Amino acid sequence: MKLKTGRILAFLLTFTMIVTSFTGGITVRAATEYVDTSEYESLAWIYRDYFKVGAACEAISHWGDTRKEIGNPTKEAVIANLFNSITCGNELKPAYNFSSTSETLFKVDRAGEEMLNWAKNNGVGMRFHVLLWHSQVNPNFFAVDFKATSKGVPTTSDTAELDEDCLVDRETLVDRLRTYIYGAMEYLYSNGFAGTVYAMDVVNEAVDEAKDDGLRRSYWYKIIGPEFLYYAFLFAREAEIKYSKQYAADYGLDPDGDLSSIRPKLFYNDYNEWFTKRVNVITDFVTNRPWNAGQQMIKSDIIPADGDGTIKGDGLIDGIGMQGHLSDNNNIDEYMRALRAYSEIVDEVHITELDVGVTRTGENRWYYQAKFYYDFFAALIEEVKNGAKLTSVTFWGLTDDSSWRDGAYPLLFTYNLTAKAAFYAVAMAGKGEEFNMNLAQTLTEFKDINVDFEPYTDEATGAKTNYTVASAGFMARGTGHMPTLRLLSHNNHTEGAKVGYCLVCERNEQDATCMIDIAKFSGKNITFTAYVKTEDSELAIGLDTGTSTELKRITPGDDWAPVSINFDVPDNLNSAFVYFETNGSSDIFIDDVSIIYTKEGEEPAPVVGEEPVEISEDNNDEETPSTSESEPSVTPTPTTADTDTVSENSNTTKYIAIGLIILGALLLGYAGVLIAVNKKK
Numbered sequence: 013m014k015l016k017t018g019r020i021l022a023f024l025l026t027f028t029m030i031v032t033s034f035t036g037g038i039t040v041r042a043a044t045e046y047v048d049t050s051e052y053e054s055l056a057w058i059y060r061d062y063f064k065v066g067a068a069c070e071a072i073s074h075w076g077d078t079r080k081e082i083g084n085p086t087k088e089a090v091i092a093n094l095f096n097s098i099t100c101g102n103e104l105k106p107a108y109n110f111s112s113t114s115e116t117l118f119k120v121d122r123a124g125e126e127m128l129n130w131a132k133n134n135g136v137g138m139r140f141h142v143l144l145w146h147s148q149v150n151p152n153f154f155a156v157d158f159k160a161t162s163k164g165v166p167t168t169s170d171t172a173e174l175d176e177d178c179l180v181d182r183e184t185l186v187d188r189l190r191t192y193i194y195g196a197m198e199y200l201y202s203n204g205f206a207g208t209v210y211a212m213d214v215v216n217e218a219v220d221e222a223k224d225d226g227l228r229r230s231y232w233y234k235i236i237g238p239e240f241l242y243y244a245f246l247f248a249r250e251a252e253i254k255y256s257k258q259y260a261a262d263y264g265l266d267p268d269g270d271l272s273s274i275r276p277k278l279f280y281n282d283y284n285e286w287f288t289k290r291v292n293v294i295t296d297f298v299t300n301r302p303w304n305a306g307q308q309m310i311k312s313d314i315i316p317a318d319g320d321g322t323i324k325g326d327g328l329i330d331g332i333g334m335q336g337h338l339s340d341n342n343n344i345d346e347y348m349r350a351l352r353a354y355s356e357i358v359d360e361v362h363i364t365e366l367d368v369g370v371t372r373t374g375e376n377r378w379y380y381q382a383k384f385y386y387d388f389f390a391a392l393i394e395e396v397k398n399g400a401k402l403t404s405v406t407f408w409g410l411t412d413d414s415s416w417r418d419g420a421y422p423l424l425f426t427y428n429l430t431a432k433a434a435f436y437a438v439a440m441a442g443k444g445e446e447f448n449m450n451l452a453q454t455l456t457e458f459k460d461i462n463v464d465f466e467p468y469t470d471e472a473t474g475a476k477t478n479y480t481v482a483s484a485g486f487m488a489r490g491t492g493h494m495p496t497l498r499l500l501s502h503n504n505h506t507e508g509a510k511v512g513y514c515l516v517c518e519r520n521e522q523d524a525t526c527m528i529d530i531a532k533f534s535g536k537n538i539t540f541t542a543y544v545k546t547e548d549s550e551l552a553i554g555l556d557t558g559t560s561t562e563l564k565r566i567t568p569g570d571d572w573a574p575v576s577i578n579f580d581v582p583d584n585l586n587s588a589f590v591y592f593e594t595n596g597s598s599d600i601f602i603d604d605v606s607i608i609y610t611k612e613g614e615e616p617a618p619v620v621g622e623e624p625v626e627i628s629e630d631n632n633d634e635e636t637p638s639t640s641e642s643e644p645s646v647t648p649t650p651t652t653a654d655t656d657t658v659s660e661n662s663n664t665t666k667y668i669a670i671g672l673i674i675l676g677a678l679l680l681g682y683a684g685v686l687i688a689v690n691k692k693k
Contacts, residue, residue: 043079043413043428043474046086049093052431056096058442059405062396064137066097066406068365070414074103074123079414079427082127087410090429092134097210099139099364099406100127101416107148107170109196112158116195117188125203132208139364139406140200140212140276143193144244146230147171147217153188154231156180174231185235190247197251201259206274211362211404213281213333214248215241219293226293241280242303243310245328248278250314281333281364286350294332299324299357324357331360331401337408337417339369340377340384344391351392355401363392365408368434369420377421382433382449385424389441413473427474458532461485461607464506465499465513479513484605485529486515489556489591493521505543505572505603514603522597527556527589530607535583537610539617540590541576543603544568548596551575556589557582563590572603576619 055065069091072083081087091098102108103124111119120128131138149170151160155178162172180188193214200206218241220228227233232240252275260267263274280298284290304310305321319326332354338347354361368384370377396402409415413427424435433449440447463484470477481487481497488494496518504512517526530538544551546568553575554562564577581588592600608617 046429049086049090049429049431052090052094052435053439054094055438055442056094058439062393062442063402064097064404065095066099066137066139066404067091067095067410068099068101068406068408069127069410070101071103071123071126073126074108074121077414079411081410081414082123082130086429088130088134090425091410092136095136097137097139097404097406098127098131099141099408100124101141101409102148103127104140105142105148106145106153106192107150110150110153110192112152114195116198117153117192118195118199120199128203128205128208132205136208137210138205138208139279139362139404140196140209141364142213142216142281143196143248144189144214144232144240145216146228146232151231153192154179154185154235179231179235182236185232186240186243189232189236189240189243193244193247194251194254197248197255200276201255201262201274204262206256206259206276207263209276211277211279211331212248213364214278214329215244216281217283218280219282219290221287221289221293226289226296238297238301239303239309241297242323242328245278245280245323246304246310246312246314246326249328250312252276252278253314277330277360278328279331279333279360279362279364280329281335283335283337283365285332285334285354286347288350291350291353295353295357298322298329298332329358331358331362331403333362333364335365335408336363337365337367337369337422338384338388339371339420340380341371342384344384344388347388348391348395351395351400351402355399359401360403361401362404362406363402364404364406366405367408367415367417367420367422369417369422378433379449381421382437383447385434386437386441386447389438390447393441393444413475418473421472426472428471430471458609460609461605463605464509465504465515465603466506466509466511481515484515486526487529487589488517488524489527489589490521490524493519493524495519495524495526497526500601503601505545514601517592517600517602519597519599522594524597525591525593526600526602527591528605529588530581530590531585531588533581533607533609534585534588535581537578537580537616539576539578539608539610539619540606541574541608541619542592542605543572543574544592545572545601546594546596547598548594550595551600552593553577554591554593555579555581556591557585557587560591572601578616578619 059065069081069087070077072078072080074080078084081091103121108121109118109124111117128138130136147170150168151170151172151174152158152168154160154174159178160167160172161175161178162169164175167174200209218228218230218233219226223229225238227238236243256271256274257267260269260271260274265271265274280294282290282294285294299322302321303323304315304326307315307319307321315326323329334347334350334354336347351361368381368388370381372380392402392405407423409423411425411427411429412418412421412423415421415423424432424438426432437447437449463479465479465484467476467478469475479499481499486497488497498516498518499513500516501511501513503516504514506512515526517524519525530540540553542553549567550565551568552562552565554560563579564575566573566575592602594600610616
């Protein structure tokens with residue numbers, strides 16, 4: 013029985029690995045090839061007179077995620093060349109560094125140590141994130157005998173509601189807090205990292221402005237009380253003073269001399285910190301609340317004689333961290349007001365987790381994101397010149413595909429390290445240059461458009477992605493009798509397509525048509541080609557810029573027919589579309605659309621049997637109300653959801669994967685029964 017059970021388990025483990033490998037193919041993959049990054053300017057150098065510029069990163073070894081940075085030589089080189097600071101995205105959080113079996117309760121995560129060593133060896137500073145947080149902390153920290161339970165069941169979940177009878181008392185948790193913080197500090201000093209870590213987030217996200225005292229009801233708060241904030245900063249300051257003296261010689265310093273170079277600045281860090289209510293709460297608990305007036309709560313040799321019992325007045329805090337998870341439509345002035353307010357109460361302010369999500373669709377999104385980044389950094393420079401105490405800005409990630417806001421594309425680089433317009437905008441602001449980008453310049457790379465409606469690789473994420481009507485750049489057009497646009501399988505022109513998709517414009521009225529966005533080609537000469545099919549006897553394409561101009565009319569016939577034309581797209585357009593219409597009301601099938609712009613010094617791409625057509629704003633032969641939006645979609649918008657049609661390729665894959673997972677779970681359950689029976693025998 014044991015031999016049989018062992019064979020079954022071996023089979024199931026192999027099966028599970030196969031299922032995991034199979035289903036993993038559905039998720040976003042890491043880039044295997046990267047663009048040349050050698051010409052990118054160093055942001056650290058550009059902003060050297062203003063503040064450090066950093067990037068949050070993670071070790072591949074921590075999650076096994078090859079999209080991460082440390083452990084990837086190409087991404088490591090970009091970080092080392094462009095930035096002078098890093099932050100561990102997860103590796104130094106208490107969830108991964110707490111150990112109840114350690115004498116100090118601190119046991120460094122191996123990936124965290126890997127990143128510390130990388131920073132030290134590359135001469136890059138590090139912000140230590142984080143000592144104390146309500147999230148990503150092992151609940152055993154709060155439990156008697158380090159055994160947390162929820163509804164009587166042991167748990168290691170940081171979101172579980174813990175049983176009251178498993179919680180330690182106040183004194184025990186204060187002692188554990190001291191032990192953990194001292195343990196973390198001693199680890200840094202004894203391993204040579206005190207000169208690398210220049211700042212530490214002592215407490216993260218303690219604010220909840222909805223509460224009467226403005227503080228989150230974490231287990232730190234519930235067990236210790238709101239004064240846990242004071243204790244955390246006191247212990248961090250005590251520990252760095254103690255160990256900086258103890259290990260000074262290891263850093264070539266006099267224990268009685270200036271040790272500021274190996275004493276990390278101590279920070280409070282939070283999100284939405286530019287909201288007025290949060291500014292008020294943070295200012296209050298840092299500067300106004302006399303947690304330890306007269307040292308009645310706890311005595312310490314490091315508290316100055318004139319200390320007033322507040323965190324600031326007792327010299328326990330150096331800075332405020334403003335996370336900065338923004339979108340390209342946020343109010344920059346509001347953020348700057350908060351920056352000034354924090355500069356009045358602490359010695360330093362850091363923007364610790366900056367990213368800017370896009371709120372538009374289509375290629376316009378890169379323009380607005382770049383413009384926001386430019387305006388934001390230009391404003392930061394002005395604030396520093398006017399006395400703001402900003403000393404560090406950290407982007408919360410390197411590439412869009414590994415961002416925690418994947419889908420908002422909030423960072424400076426795409427998955428293969430292509431610099432986005434946002435990167436150049438940040439550099440431009442740092443050099444004091446005027447922002448002079450236009451739509452074409454904000455494209456990751458100005459490219460031709462080729463749409464065959466088959467699944468493609470998303471350039472922003474590297475994921476295998478299905479087209480939608482919108483992501484292909486198409487939209488309905490009409491004066492009230494709007495058509496239905498969808499993707500249709502098994503009806504296509506594309507050679508070699510496994511399933512074969514085309515766009516179908518389903519219509520009941522002659523003026524219910526469709527169009528494709530070509531706004532990005534404003535001011536350029538293009539060759540437009542599409543393959544079309546319809547039961548109507550004639551099909552025309554034209555230019556819609558708010559008014560409409562027919563460009564070409566063909567007789568399609570019974571099968572796919574090309575409609576192709578070369579023309580100049582007028583300059584300075586708010587919108588521009590190529591539309592399709594027929595002389596009847598039959599459905600229009602469209603496939604293999606290409607738009608090739610004429611590069612400087614080159615001849616236009618060829619069309620079949622036609623000369624180039626000159627288009628001006630004056631030769632409009634009819635006026636049709638435009639259905640375009642103010643911010644049209646131009647090229648494939650990265651998406652993994654096809655809302656317009658069923659993708660047979662992707663859904664079949666998903667259904668097979670789900671079936672395999674369910675089968676694997678059933679087999680694993682059966683194995684469990686076999687093991688239980690075997691144990692009884």
